[in-house]
Amino acid sequence: MVDGKQAGTVAVVIAVDGPAASGKGTLARSLAEHFGFPHLDTGGLYRAVATRLMRFGGDPTDAEACEKAAKNIEDRDRKAPNLRAEEVGQAASLISAHPPVRAALLSYQRAFSATPPGAVLDGRDIGTVVCPEADGKIYLDASIEARAARRVKELRLRGVESIESRVLKEMQDRDARDIGRAVAPLIAAEDALKIDTTGLTPGEVFDRALTYLAVRLE
Numbered sequence: 001m002v003d004g005k006q007a008g009t010v011a012v013v014i015a016v017d018g019p020a021a022s023g024k025g026t027l028a029r030s031l032a033e034h035f036g037f038p039h040l041d042t043g044g045l046y047r048a049v050a051t052r053l054m055r056f057g058g059d060p061t062d063a064e065a066c067e068k069a070a071k072n073i074e075d076r077d078r079k080a081p082n083l084r085a086e087e088v089g090q091a092a093s094l095i096s097a098h099p100p101v102r103a104a105l106l107s108y109q110r111a112f113s114a115t116p117p118g119a120v121l122d123g124r125d126i127g128t129v130v131c132p133e134a135d136g137k138i139y140l141d142a143s144i145e146a147r148a149a150r151r152v153k154e155l156r157l158r159g160v161e162s163i164e165s166r167v168l169k170e171m172q173d174r175d176a177r178d179i180g181r182a183v184a185p186l187i188a189a190e191d192a193l194k195i196d197t198t199g200l201t202p203g204e205v206f207d208r209a210l211t212y213l214a215v216r217l218e
């Protein structure tokens, strides 16, 4: 039982992975609230490295500069007003392909996940690399058209007008980079529950995840 684990010193880890706009952030936040666990948006860490690098005029293809930025991220990088901007997402996906960047962020993510009573982490490699022993692993995906439409809506809500075909193209580029990189590529863990969220409401995704977790966390 989750409650039993909560009483002890063991941390319950829930990993939520998937590509951009697959719904992983929404699901991870809902699960964290439901179980009373803290939530870590690991994409935000890579985005923070990107904003720091951009602030210092660094080049995302320069592995050494990226590693230095990753080792020195501060609160203000994580709270940068442009953190969710599309260009920051693109830069984050270039930066995150450098193995030393991933290594620099790994211990923070592992420490976060290992703190009782538990945690929900969302990202690209949580179930495969960061927390391969996670108690529950969920991998979300959706059609590229559905994901691009969601991102356009999200941007519009933030007051950013964007062209759907461009968002779709940028998303395809980012997917290709995230899937194709040599270290910690975006891939579903073999033992993850896979949900195609195309056409599902956030509530329906949450219900499926909870049914699966009820069994896994017994």
Ligand code: CDP
Residues within 6 Å of the ligand: 019, 020, 021, 022, 042, 043, 044, 046, 047, 089, 092, 093, 094, 096, 097, 122, 123, 124, 125, 126, 174, 178
């Ligand atoms: O919100 P969205 O899905 O657009 O992006 P994000 O989750 O904030 O991640 C931004 C970028 O960081 C991704 O495209 C990945 O390249 C990288 N990332 C990663 O490599 N590993 C993670 N665990 C999380 C993000």
